[in-house]
Amino acid sequence: MDKLNLPKQVLIREVGPRDGLQNVAEYVKSADKVQLIELLAASGLRDIEVTSFVHPKAVPQMRDAEVVLGMLPPWSEIEISSLALNLKGAHRGVTAGAKNLVTSISVSESHSRHNVNRSREEAIIDLLNMAELCKAYDISLRASVSVVFGCPYDGKIALTETAYVIERMLESGIREISLADTAGLGNPQQVYQICTEMRREFPEGMFALHIHDTRGLGVANVLAGLQAGIQIVETSIGGLGGCPFIPNAAGNVATEDVVYMLQEMGIETGVDLSKLLEAGNFLSGVLGRTLSSKQLGLCKIR
Amino acid sequence: MDKLNLPKQVLIREVGPRDGLQNVAEYVKSADKVQLIELLAASGLRDIEVTSFVHPKAVPQMRDAEVVLGMLPPWSEIEISSLALNLKGAHRGVTAGAKNLVTSISVSESHSRHNVNRSREEAIIDLLNMAELCKAYDISLRASVSVVFGCPYDGKIALTETAYVIERMLESGIREISLADTAGLGNPQQVYQICTEMRREFPEGMFALHIHDTRGLGVANVLAGLQAGIQIVETSIGGLGGCPFIPNAAGNVATEDVVYMLQEMGIETGVDLSKLLEAGNFLSGVLGRTLSSKQLGLCKIR
Numbered sequence: 001m002d003k004l005n006l007p008k009q010v011l012i013r014e015v016g017p018r019d020g021l022q023n024v025a026e027y028v029k030s031a032d033k034v035q036l037i038e039l040l041a042a043s044g045l046r047d048i049e050v051t052s053f054v055h056p057k058a059v060p061q062m063r064d065a066e067v068v069l070g071m072l073p074p075w076s077e078i079e080i081s082s083l084a085l086n087l088k089g090a091h092r093g094v095t096a097g098a099k100n101l102v103t104s105i106s107v108s109e110s111h112s113r114h115n116v117n118r119s120r121e122e123a124i125i126d127l128l129n130m131a132e133l134c135k136a137y138d139i140s141l142r143a144s145v146s147v148v149f150g151c152p153y154d155g156k157i158a159l160t161e162t163a164y165v166i167e168r169m170l171e172s173g174i175r176e177i178s179l180a181d182t183a184g185l186g187n188p189q190q191v192y193q194i195c196t197e198m199r200r201e202f203p204e205g206m207f208a209l210h211i212h213d214t215r216g217l218g219v220a221n222v223l224a225g226l227q228a229g230i231q232i233v234e235t236s237i238g239g240l241g242g243c244p245f246i247p248n249a250a251g252n253v254a255t256e257d258v259v260y261m262l263q264e265m266g267i268e269t270g271v272d273l274s275k276l277l278e279a280g281n282f283l284s285g286v287l288g289r290t291l292s293s294k295q296l297g298l299c300k301i302r
Numbered sequence: 303m304d305k306l307n308l309p310k311q312v313l314i315r316e317v318g319p320r321d322g323l324q325n326v327a328e329y330v331k332s333a334d335k336v337q338l339i340e341l342l343a344a345s346g347l348r349d350i351e352v353t354s355f356v357h358p359k360a361v362p363q364m365r366d367a368e369v370v371l372g373m374l375p376p377w378s379e380i381e382i383s384s385l386a387l388n389l390k391g392a393h394r395g396v397t398a399g400a401k402n403l404v405t406s407i408s409v410s411e412s413h414s415r416h417n418v419n420r421s422r423e424e425a426i427i428d429l430l431n432m433a434e435l436c437k438a439y440d441i442s443l444r445a446s447v448s449v450v451f452g453c454p455y456d457g458k459i460a461l462t463e464t465a466y467v468i469e470r471m472l473e474s475g476i477r478e479i480s481l482a483d484t485a486g487l488g489n490p491q492q493v494y495q496i497c498t499e500m501r502r503e504f505p506e507g508m509f510a511l512h513i514h515d516t517r518g519l520g521v522a523n524v525l526a527g528l529q530a531g532i533q534i535v536e537t538s539i540g541g542l543g544g545c546p547f548i549p550n551a552a553g554n555v556a557t558e559d560v561v562y563m564l565q566e567m568g569i570e571t572g573v574d575l576s577k578l579l580e581a582g583n584f585l586s587g588v589l590g591r592t593l594s595s596k597q598l599g600l601c602k603i604r
Contacts, residue, residue: 003491004491006491189566191565191568219518223525224306261490294516
């Protein structure tokens with residue numbers, strides 16, 4: 001084989017306004033959130049996770065979910081989605097006029113209890129209710145499987161467990177499923193194998209990859225996922241997410257680093273890197289600190 | 303294919319004491335350099351580039367090449383090498399008792415003039431002289447081809463140019479050739495293609511990959527090289543190299559990040575990651591600043 005087997009086109013799903021900002025302690029004003037989302041959209045991103053309908057006490061940063069969603073322009077060409085981790089959150093989303101909701105189920109029991117304070121099975125039951133609700137209101141629902149590539153509490157995850165969760169998601173009518181390396185414990189060989197096996201086992205599923213860069217393998221894991229046929233990658237502007245107060249401990253893989261790699265390899269994303277960096281620099285200004293992506297670091301050199 | 307095609311074993315060639323430190327402005331004492339090299343050896347590294355016989359005015363940091371080489375223990379199981387960019391440097395190496403020398407030729411004319419102030423052809427003629435000298439003194443000589451994956455002055459490099467330089471190296475009797483992404487301009491698809499083609503065109507060559515992480519693709523480029531059959535990777539402790547005074551502008555790909563990836567994928571390197579981090583932390587202490595590798599960043603969290 002003379003070339004790595006890679007797709008011609010990749011959809012970048014920007015999760016920074018939700019997954020990135022939810023880890024930021026200082027409150028970011030709704031207007032700044034909206035401006036960030038508008039800058040991201042202006043760079044050519046066509047799929048943005050903008051907020052989370054989560055209890056304001058659990059994640060105070062997302063307490064303005066309704067406000068942010070209400071302030072956004074009525075884009076027809078951009079998929080705007082919001083997270084809801086339970087039926088109550090989904091109801092809030094419906095009331096706020098959300099068109100696309102995302103939910104998440106931890107494949108590991110311990111992570112489920114730590115993250116949403118309930119068992120995996122309880123989360124699955126709630127998923128079925130959420131799916132019903134969304135159907136009734138003609139809202140699209142996607143789902144993410146958390147800690148597929150390793151759990152900070154339970155360690156390695158058996159693939160049969162991941163397959164079980166995916167099966168239940170598909171049964172509920174969900175088609176778009178994101179495999180998430182929530183703790184950044186994945187490696188390229190494993191990402192390739194898991195993505196390959198899940199795509200083969202569930203050809204009716206449309207799989208995305210959600211990658212964190214905690215241990216420096218983020219971009220390599222994305223590469224491995226693409227080689228396994230994944231064509232949707234979830235990334236966060238500025239590499240925001242994870243634990244932002246510790247030097248080098250990046251969270252999500254940075255959108256601009258992934259877009260740079262894809263661009264260099266001739267893979268189409270529709271995203272303009274220089275405009276994306278404007279969004280990153282705006283966010284850096286709002287937060288008053290340097291963000292961890294390599295491309296933003298290079299901005300300072302140019 | 304159910305797995306990425308990767309080697310079972312990889313030789314990590316540590317170039318930090320030479321390629322990393324030569325970019326550090328503040329002078330590092332010879333004793334500290336030696337202690338760093340000893341810590342690197344203690345981690346299990348079996349191939350270390352320790353210094354450079356370069357003019358002290360050009361690279362003041364390497365002015366103690368003879369001293370450092372003389373202070374090292376007489377390791378039999380570790381390959382200790384030194385850089386020499388011309389015949390004069392090679393003579394210094396011979397006199398200092400070097401057993402392994404490395405040289406480098408820029409495939410791009412402009413980079414050759416910027417880097418060593420002479421044409422590529424002049425460098426090749428000097429290489430032939432160096433090869434003769436090394437043969438006479440029973441010293442092994444390796445060579446590196448610089449800016450194979452892109453030149454900051456000349457842009458893209460035609461593969462025929464790289465092949466020409468490799469051919470001249472092989473003619474001189476050199477077998478071990480490192481393909482270097484000196485400016486960090488490579489991408490995984492290109493690394494895979496160039497490594498594949500050069501290995502096919504020159505089956506008598508033993509190719510290594512020298513990767514910089516300037517634009518965040520370092521680890522992914524290493525992965526692509528391994529998929530192309532490369533089994534020797536040149537890395538630098540702490541990601542030192544490049545431009546150390548600009549935040550996020552890492553130089554070489556960090557040894558500990560590559561070792562972590564290989565370890566997680568079950569590829570043997572013989573290196574103990576925790577001992578490697580001790581070497582990184584020692585270096586960080588000597589330089590009085592945080593180094594850019596993800597694994598060292600995580601040390602602070604643990």
